[in-house]
Amino acid sequence: MRTKPFKSIGFNLLAIVISVVIFIPIYIIIVNSLKTKTDAATMGIGLPTSLHFENFSTVIEKGKLGQSFLNSMLYSVGSTIIGTTLAAMGAFVLSRNRTRLNRFLYLFLIMGIALPTNYVTLTQVMQVTHLINTQLGIIILHAAGQIPFGIFLIYGFVQNIPRELDEAAIVDGCGPWRLFFVVIMPLMMPVLITLSVLSFLGAWSDFIAPLYFLNNSDLWPMTLAVYNFFGQFQSDWSLVSADILLTILPVLVVYLLAQRFILSGLTSGAVKG
Amino acid sequence: MQRSRAIVETKADAKPEAQPGTKSRPDPVARIKSKNKRGHTYPFYFVAGALILYTVFSVIPGLTGLLYSFTDWNSYTTDVHWVGLDNFATIFSGDENYLSFVKNTLVFTALTIILKTVLGLAFAILLTEGVKKLTNLHRVIVYLPAVLPMLVVGLVFKSILNPQTGLVNEFLRGIGLGGLAQKWLVDANIALYSIIGVDTWKGVGYIMVILLAGIQAIPKDYYEAGAIDGANPWQRFWHITMPLLTPVITVTTVLNLLYGLKVFDIVYVLTNGGPGYATDVVFTSVFKEFGQGRYGVATALSTLLFLIMVVSGYFVIRLMTRKDQAE
Numbered sequence: 001m002r003t004k005p006f007k008s009i010g011f012n013l014l015a016i017v018i019s020v021v022i023f024i025p026i027y028i029i030i031v032n033s034l035k036t037k038t039d040a041a042t043m044g045i046g047l048p049t050s051l052h053f054e055n056f057s058t059v060i061e062k063g064k065l066g067q068s069f070l071n072s073m074l075y076s077v078g079s080t081i082i083g084t085t086l087a088a089m090g091a092f093v094l095s096r097n098r099t100r101l102n103r104f105l106y107l108f109l110i111m112g113i114a115l116p117t118n119y120v121t122l123t124q125v126m127q128v129t130h131l132i133n134t135q136l137g138i139i140i141l142h143a144a145g146q147i148p149f150g151i152f153l154i155y156g157f158v159q160n161i162p163r164e165l166d167e168a169a170i171v172d173g174c175g176p177w178r179l180f181f182v183v184i185m186p187l188m189m190p191v192l193i194t195l196s197v198l199s200f201l202g203a204w205s206d207f208i209a210p211l212y213f214l215n216n217s218d219l220w221p222m223t224l225a226v227y228n229f230f231g232q233f234q235s236d237w238s239l240v241s242a243d244i245l246l247t248i249l250p251v252l253v254v255y256l257l258a259q260r261f262i263l264s265g266l267t268s269g270a271v272k273g
Numbered sequence: 274m275q276r277s278r279a280i281v282e283t284k285a286d287a288k289p290e291a292q293p294g295t296k297s298r299p300d301p302v303a304r305i306k307s308k309n310k311r312g313h314t315y316p317f318y319f320v321a322g323a324l325i326l327y328t329v330f331s332v333i334p335g336l337t338g339l340l341y342s343f344t345d346w347n348s349y350t351t352d353v354h355w356v357g358l359d360n361f362a363t364i365f366s367g368d369e370n371y372l373s374f375v376k377n378t379l380v381f382t383a384l385t386i387i388l389k390t391v392l393g394l395a396f397a398i399l400l401t402e403g404v405k406k407l408t409n410l411h412r413v414i415v416y417l418p419a420v421l422p423m424l425v426v427g428l429v430f431k432s433i434l435n436p437q438t439g440l441v442n443e444f445l446r447g448i449g450l451g452g453l454a455q456k457w458l459v460d461a462n463i464a465l466y467s468i469i470g471v472d473t474w475k476g477v478g479y480i481m482v483i484l485l486a487g488i489q490a491i492p493k494d495y496y497e498a499g500a501i502d503g504a505n506p507w508q509r510f511w512h513i514t515m516p517l518l519t520p521v522i523t524v525t526t527v528l529n530l531l532y533g534l535k536v537f538d539i540v541y542v543l544t545n546g547g548p549g550y551a552t553d554v555v556f557t558s559v560f561k562e563f564g565q566g567r568y569g570v571a572t573a574l575s576t577l578l579f580l581i582m583v584v585s586g587y588f589v590i591r592l593m594t595r596k597d598q599a600e
Binding site for chain 1: 311312313314315316317319320322323324326327329330331332333334335337338341396399400402403404405406407410411412413414415416417418420421422423424425426428429430432433435438439440443474478479482483486487531534535537538556559560563568571572575578579582583585586
């Protein structure tokens with residue numbers, strides 16, 4: 001019995017050490033973004049001797065971060081709205097009206113969770129549809145990419161919305177559109193928030209689609225802009241760190257605010273009862 | 274909840290009024306219950322948007338890739354000839370390192386599955402058994418790397434693993450273990466393992482979060498009963514936690530498997546397949562073949578993985594829909 005408190009302290013210490021070690025790379029970015037060029041040269045863990053907030057304004061100006069921030073926002077928000085709405089509409093109908101065809105379509109759609117993207121032939125599709133080198137193309141591509149997991153996640157959730165609501169709404173004279181957007185969609189909010197957050201983060205972090213399909217650097221999202229910036233300023237880690245920090249800031253904010261939804265969304269597929 | 278109750282009440286109110294005047298019209302409730310009229314309430318065009326996007330941007334590229342892998346399609350001519358299994362013969366002949374890319378992919382997949390599962394399980398148990406304070410903070414931090422953009426992870430770890438100035442080697446020299454300092458991403462014998470290490474840092478939180486939820490779903494009664502019967506923590510782990518967690522571990526393994534087979538971005542940002550071809554995996558080589566305009570071989574490589582993934586994907590779906598099937 002006497003060893004128990006020590007054991008508990010040991011476990012807690014271990015957990016703290018693990019968390020600290022995992023956090024170090026992010027910590028390094030934060031401290032080095034505030035150092036001078038010479039202090040940041042080795043990307044050390046030491047605290048800055050003086051705080052250089054002007055790094056951020058330098059980076060925003062030199063790295064054209066304003067433009068790429070707007071691009072990233074456009075891609076992430078646009079694809080999240082389109083993808084989540086389409087997935088919700090599809091999952092609602094597939095879950096409610098289980099004909100033989102719809103059951104097959106459900107399996108066909110969620111198969112996409114496992115499929116790798118063939119970028120070679122996807123390039124052709126993008127050319128044929130004239131979406132290559134366009135912002136709309138990136139939005140649609142990200143939206144399409146989130147549909148399989150979205151359908152899967154929402155399909156399970158729809159089963160918990162009582163069917164009587166549909167019947168009541170129909171009696172009150174709702175057509176399918178009003179039934180879905182006015183009655184059902186508000187009830188789906190928990191799962192829609194989870195999916196939206198995951199989609200937003202995924203689209204924000206992605207660099208492969210822009211790498212293949214955008215060769216005009218004015219259309220690049222922040223992730224690719226960072227890479228470009230690193231190419232030009234790789235001797236100056238203080239500026240690179242500041243650029244990185246600005247790029248991951250939206251991700252960190254969204255993650256910390258919505259971590260409850262993210263973590264519940266991740267586990268819903270894998271852990272059932 | 275409030276909202277739904279209000280709607281149910283309107284339904285009760287509306288029914289008596291609706292009935293007298295609507296003799297000629299079929300009862301709407303009966304209508305959505307009858308199978309052939311359901312299409313009106315749940316129209317097919319609601320599915321069409323998702324279906325079209327998915328088909329055009331995932332299925333069609335996948336299937337045309339399948340076809341092109343039997344051709345000599347390249348960027349130099351517009352003629353495309355059917356070459357049968359030649360591209361696959363090129364891949365398996367061993368002349369051009371392709372087999373080493375497949376081998377690297379499999380090594381990466383196997384080691385990341387083992388590392389993420391073992392470490393993820395250890396963290397999850399530490400957080401449920403040993404740690405009572407700050408559990409959620411730990412969970413948030415351990416998962417945090419998963420949301421960071423891969424390009425950023427690449428840049429930061431290239432600096433951390435730098436042989437001269439990198440933090441890891443500085444630390445090893447600092448504690449007197451300078452002999453263990455390595456050229457992490459530059460030495461051909463080590464680079465792949467360094468990538469696996471970074472990937473574990475990024476991905477272990479995801480696996481831990483799932484396993485943690487799985488452990489928390491195990492009823493406490495089992496552990497209490499086990500404790501009364503005199504089972505020590507080790508026995509409780511092997512005889513209660515592990516058997517009940519097996520379905521969840523299966524899911525995380527399949528997720529890791531699918532992720533590992535199609536890995537591209539972490540290799541691309543850390544070494545881009547170098548030094549030489551030492552860390553090239555299937556999808557980085559596809560990217561390079563694509564860059565050289567050898568589309569036929571590139572799609573054949575994709576197809577090879579596509580087939581492996583369809584088979585594993587089938588099992589994923591079986592796992593994820595197992596509850597629906599049981600209905």
